Amino acid sequence: MSFLLDTQELKPGLVIFRRGDVKHDNWYCRVKLPKTDRYKTVSLKTADIDAARERAFDHDADVRFRLKHEVPIFNRPFSQVAKDFVSLQKERYEAGRISKKRWKNIESAVEAQLNPFVGSVQINLIGQDRWERYPLWRQGHGKGRNGNVSDASIRTEMSTFRSIMVYAASKKYISESQIFKGRPVLEKVRREEFTPEEYRKLHTFARGWIKSARRSSSLTSFYRNMTYNFLLIMCNTGMRPPEAKNLRWRDVAFRTDPQGRNFVILYVRGKKKFRELVAASNVTEYLERVRALSKATGPDDFVFTTSDGKPAKTLYKGLIGTLLKASGLLMSSSGSRRSTYCFRHTYATFRLSEGVDVYFLAKQMGTSVKMIEDHYGHINPVKNAERILQGLPGWEPITAVPQVVAETDRTNAEAAKAQADKSKATNERPSSKSSRKRGK
Template identity: 30%
Template structure:
């Protein structure tokens, strides 16, 4: 006997608990039948969260069966005999009367799932994970390879796992996107870039199945809508904000709250100056060793600067810093007695960086973009563009492309617009007075 009942989703889902049971149950009515399941939760709040996610999964399964072309009659005929409820003889012949007892619709059970024919998606995913690192010969970042495995195990296999890989098409992939945007993961709706990464992983698995002859061709599973998202600029520090930041880190380095934290704040101050004067990525700075940096005098400008051998996601590259990076580098080497093979910064100082940004109210820019250590690289690029540096040389020095800089940096900087080239006016020609033509006989 049911002792307590709660309704969700505008009355479409019911959460209840029976006598003698410590777990909450959930139920819904869909496609002519009742669906029930135990939430396995004793807490009502957790049970209601589970019921919402369970309802959406039942809804997606229901839509999938409807789009596959199975009608309700076919589903009824395909059901086992002991699950059917025969219609009463008077159901179709009795005259309709508002006072007559209403006979409910017969119970139409859920059809049996078709047996999988051919290799499943889970088998193709297992093949892909096993061969990816070997085929790429270790050239792809280890974290990127682990990301593929995480996306497969956490998101793709629960949805496509036992499905024959031949049945996967663009429509099913779109149902997957709808389910992800509806249910999310642990209550969080995925971003556009997250869904893009999952689509990339899905395409790689399908290509693996195609190589083994399990499918004839790789379907087009790209997103049909919103193919071009809104271009947003990267979070950076304006000249005034950057000055606030390095003055605050300098003050902390001189007057720390406790003496034992002095070295930590001095390292952060030198890190901010070094990153804003070199444009390195945080992971590149984390791999940087003292032997990778040389103080030289540039032949073209005559300035003393750092020549840096960078190792990052683009392989080995080179960077020439601003002169402002020399002093922080020398202080780090003197403070820690750095040997040639020692790392200069090592782990990115996220905690201290976030603490100082929160204190200065600089953690977010006016558009809500989050500022991190990566924002120092963006600051370097933007300040160089504002001072009129050549965009091609900046791209080479930062180991990126001109297109990336034009899209994410140059688009929102007013200094990159040349008013003399924009406000061009052609000289107006004076109209000629009408006169007699000398060749005219008149």
């Protein structure tokens, strides 16, 4: 560095120097941290060379003591550390490692919530008590859509809070022991699925919604039909929206099992992960409708597209919102606003209600058994009484357990095939016995 003057090495890793960019002649020292390419620079506040050398050795000893006893070496306010952390996330976004939305969400949480909470506090003074107090503070300093901040929002912000502390520990601003322990005591997030009655209402309304488009422009008709079939495919497969966005025609395969029953295999990809999922034969019809509507049907073309054949980046988000609002189903019974993800949650709820094994469902949906149990534990066990009570006195063993295809539960393709012989309205329903009974 050009502004360093009169540099002297007192020992390996310890140097003293003057600065050419200041008006005084005081000395500074720079201490190298062992086993890392990091330094601590300190003003020695003296122009005397002998005093400077003595103080430099004192600071070197202090750094080593702090390292040995896990005492923080650097003192910085939380806001500065958080700013550096956000800058790192921006670099990760620019390198393609995280999405722009994730970077912006982190930045927003820091600026709008975490800095007002602890921004001026030295990072090494933030302890477990601050972590535990955050939910109460947050609920008193913000308003959500319905007047209250959701537990999901608080949980996300606290995840960012913890990540900043982990980052601080990696930079030696705090000790490893200061990283927050445990999870925030908040209610588990209830996924906003449709009830059978709500799904029947949506399905019925959507058919009329499509018919009314025939009196409008061909463009309106295209998008309403595409949105409707997209909805049916999502509710019958449990795909995540990002997986649907990435789905290409080459990823769709039609198969027949040894008993002659047809089903669909979808090779989906989301967060840099690939997996297979299966769906009943009724999904074949929905996909063929999409193919007939689309101008892009080559193997490398995307399944869900705009009217000119380009990838549908928003997955018809605006139209789905319009459809849900017009049908009176935009808000759930708990007051939460529904989104495209509610179709995935509906699939999970209907399959669990039908008694599908949670392990196979987790495989089908590309998630963990714990995640299924955490978010769908509200499913009524009465529906699964035979499975729960199997082996107990008075309950005969179940002799007919649903078969499994490609490591997941397989929807009843044979029943779906028989259902296809009925009217279109009956055919276009999620492929489980309970859903067929409910008129989905």
